[in-house]
Amino acid sequence: MSDTSPDNPPQPDEPSPPAVESPPPAKKAPARKRTPAKAAKAAAEQADPTPTAVTDDDAAAPAVDAAPAVDAAPAAVDAAPAADAPGAWTAPDPAVSVPAPVPPTPGAAAATATAAVPAASATVPPQTYPADMARFSPLPPPPPGFLQTRWQGPDYAGGPAAWVAALIGGLATAIALPLSRPGIGWLLVGLVMTGAVWHAARFGPKPDTKVERWVRVGWAVLAVALLAVGTFRDAGWLYVFCVLGAIACGSLAVAGGHSVRAVVVGALAVPLAFFRSIPWLAKGARTWQQTREKSGTTGRIVLSLVVTFVLLVVFGALFASADAAFATMLGDILPEINARAVFRGVLYTVIGGLITAGAIFTVLAPPDLSGLERPATRRIGRIEVALPLGGLVLLFGAFVVVQLRFFFGDTAYIQKATKLTFSEYAVQGFGQLLVVTMLTLVVIGLVSRWASKENSRDRILLRTLLGALVLLSMVIVGSAVWRMWLYQNTYGWTRERLFFGSVELYLGGVFILIAIAGWKLRATWFPRAAVAGFAGLLLFLGAANPEHFIAEQNVERFQKIDFWYLRALGPDAAPALAELPEPYRSCALSWMIRDLNANPDQWYSWNLSRAQADDLLDKVQVMPASKACMESERLNDSRR
Numbered sequence: 094m095s096d097t098s099p100d101n102p103p104q105p106d107e108p109s110p111p112a113v114e115s116p117p118p119a120k121k122a123p124a125r126k127r128t129p130a131k132a133a134k135a136a137a138e139q140a141d142p143t144p145t146a147v148t149d150d151d152a153a154a155p156a157v158d159a160a161p162a163v164d165a166a167p168a169a170v171d172a173a174p175a176a177d178a179p180g181a182w183t184a185p186d187p188a189v190s191v192p193a194p195v196p197p198t199p200g201a202a203a204a205t206a207t208a209a210v211p212a213a214s215a216t217v218p219p220q221t222y223p224a225d226m227a228r229f230s231p232l233p234p235p236p237p238g239f240l241q242t243r244w245q246g247p248d249y250a251g252g253p254a255a256w257v258a259a260l261i262g263g264l265a266t267a268i269a270l271p272l273s274r275p276g277i278g279w280l281l282v283g284l285v286m287t288g289a290v291w292h293a294a295r296f297g298p299k300p301d302t303k304v305e306r307w308v309r310v311g312w313a314v315l316a317v318a319l320l321a322v323g324t325f326r327d328a329g330w331l332y333v334f335c336v337l338g339a340i341a342c343g344s345l346a347v348a349g350g351h352s353v354r355a356v357v358v359g360a361l362a363v364p365l366a367f368f369r370s371i372p373w374l375a376k377g378a379r380t381w382q383q384t385r386e387k388s389g390t391t392g393r394i395v396l397s398l399v400v401t402f403v404l405l406v407v408f409g410a411l412f413a414s415a416d417a418a419f420a421t422m423l424g425d426i427l428p429e430i431n432a433r434a435v436f437r438g439v440l441y442t443v444i445g446g447l448i449t450a451g452a453i454f455t456v457l458a459p460p461d462l463s464g465l466e467r468p469a470t471r472r473i474g475r476i477e478v479a480l481p482l483g484g485l486v487l488l489f490g491a492f493v494v495v496q497l498r499f500f501f502g503d504t505a506y507i508q509k510a511t512k513l514t515f516s517e518y519a520v521q522g523f524g525q526l527l528v529v530t531m532l533t534l535v536v537i538g539l540v541s542r543w544a545s546k547e548n549s550r551d552r553i554l555l556r557t558l559l560g561a562l563v564l565l566s567m568v569i570v571g572s573a574v575w576r577m578w579l580y581q582n583t584y585g586w587t588r589e590r591l592f593f594g595s596v597e598l599y600l601g602g603v604f605i606l607i608a609i610a611g612w613k614l615r616a617t618w619f620p621r622a623a624v625a626g627f628a629g630l631l632l633f634l635g636a637a638n639p640e641h642f643i644a645e646q647n648v649e650r651f652q653k654i655d656f657w658y659l660r661a662l663g664p665d666a667a668p669a670l671a672e673l674p675e676p677y678r679s680c681a682l683s684w685m686i687r688d689l690n691a692n693p694d695q696w697y698s699w700n701l702s703r704a705q706a707d708d709l710l711d712k713v714q715v716m717p718a719s720k721a722c723m724e725s726e727r728l729n730d731s732r733r
Contacts, residue, residue, distance in 0.1 A: 244460035246369060251377035253394075255453055258289040259374065259446035260398070266445025267438040271698035275323030275332045278697035282445065283320040283339065287313060290347060290452045297457040300349065308621070312346035315339075315628050322635035327663045327702040330588055331634055338628050340364065345624070347456040353538070355462035356620040362460060366451035373454055472545040475554055482540065482558040485533075489565035496572045526573035527593065530600045533566045537607060556611060563608050570601040585650065586643045587658065592634075599630045644669035660684045664706035671713055676728075678713070679721035686710055687718075 251259075265285040269278040300306045319339040323332050341360040350359030413420035537559060545551045577594040581587075603623055610616030644666030647659060659670060659681040670681045689707055694700065715721070 262449025263446030683718035
């Protein structure tokens with residue numbers, strides 16, 4: 094046997110016997126923490142030069158040498174925590190041969206151990222996947238969406254001009270918008286925003302034809318007209334629809350649109366651009382910040398406007414606190430200045446500014462809506478058209494034959510024939526007939542898109558069936574309107590009955606437009622005509638003064654209706670309610686008097702109906718509300 098001591102290492106031709114019996118390579122000794130006593134004992138053992146003793150410095154040395162090798166990476170990673178943890182020791186892997194220790198220089202062992210940690214940590218083993226995942230190919234990238242292909246927006250940032258226009262629209266909204274009620278401020282804000290957008294439209298792309306330019310102007314006029322309804326009428330429920338219609342018409346004025354899909358996208362363009370304008374303006378602000386030294390006049394104008402606004406607010410507040418007359422004048426012109434008013438002003442400025450910026454964003458780079466309504470790639474044949482439409486025509490015809498008996502019958506005949514009270518008969522079918530009307534419009538639209546029109550036979554079949562369905566649908570519309578008319582004349586008029594009856598009449602007008610367009614089986618003007626027709630309906634209701642009409646009709650038959658409903662009507666109904674006898678008049682006007690006294694109008698919330706009602710109530714002698722309503726209730730009970 095050969096000597097294997099450190100002074101006499103084994104020769105290459107002689108196999109070196111293992112110093113310690115090797116455990117299975119699959120298991121490694123876990124790291125152990127040691128106390129100070131154990132640390133001292135281990136240091137003493139390391140001082141003894143036995144073949145099996147390995148110092149901490151010697152254990153770290155192979156890790157440094159093996160770090161560049163890929164096969165030794167796991168061992169280096171396992172050894173990394175041992176170097177980080179103070180007082181921890183990890184047993185060396187017997188499978189890895191440990192060369193003879195080299196006497197290190199002072200401080201080299203610590204540097205070597207420190208360098209081993211980042212080298213081992215930087216090596217990450219390759220990630221493996223189950224074998225079953227190999228048969229799945231990676232998903233292709235999603236196709237570009239609508240914004241990437243048709244509406245990328247302006248290729249330049251929103252510079253100082255866009256910021257000034259947005260600031261003007263926002264300040265107009267904060268100063269003059271009466272959000273809680275209709276008033277002249279809505280019209281003023283709409284005019285300011287329209288002027289800002291019109292100025293920006295000069296730098297954007299122009300419509301293709303002169304007719305299209307006039308159509309855009311028409312949409313803008315409709316939007317302003319709908320906002321003007323709040324100047325003359327106080328019916329809040331009607332004005333909500335007017336504001337929504339004004340937003341849709343204004344969006345169509347800047348975005349355009351011909352087909353059904355294009356009109357829908359165009360009507361939603363400005364609400365979508367409300368959010369898209371935020372990064373656009375932010376990008377412009379960053380660009381202006383980088384080039385403000387070269388901006389010259391524009392930058393100084395923006396800074397001057399901001400400074401002017403701050404100075405006016407500060408000194409105006411000081412003058413108002415110094416003089417009561419000046420404070421009264423400012424109170425009539427400006428809203429009350431407090432924490433709530435400041436929060437409201439900031440919020441309204443942001444909202445109004447983003448609406449203006451969104452409209453400018455759209456008019457400078459409108460979405461490409463050309464060809465959005467592409468022809469259907471799949472057509473349905475005559476059998477698929479004839480059977481469903483033929484069945485609907487027969488069903489509608491049977492219903493119309495039954496309904497014709499009641500068009501000319503009185504209340505007694507209807508109750509005898511249907512076994513229902515007049516109220517049940519009038520209310521029972523109106524909602525269903527309204528749904529039938531709208532579903533019929535959907536069916537006609539789908540058939541018009543997918544039906545084959547290749548030859549004359551297909552076109553004749555389509556015209557015949559759709560024409561019959563349209564005519565029968567118009568009779569059904571008449572039946573629904575007739576039911577509502579009978580009910581309102583018997584039990585009185587309400588806002589809901591009047592509005593939904595008007596919507597039913599509008600749908601009848603849509604069927605007339607379909608009948609006109611059906612002759613050529615194609616009408617590019619139909620979607621815009623349908624939207625403009627609904628805007629016209631709202632303008633007609635505003636001109637007709639619906640709440641005055643409701644009050645007038647109910648006053649004529651106030652003994653036959655629920656009298657308490659009249660108190661919920663607004664100032665539009667004041668002239669009609671003032672004609673009631675006492676104590677009904679005082680009770681019916683009690684809520685109106687309370688609201689007008691509690692919420693006086695300022696200049697931006699002025700409304701013609703409220704002003705006329707206020708003047709009328711000053712001339713009318715009324716009883717105390719509680720006494721008048723108790724007496725009205727007693728009289729109503731005596732009539733039953």
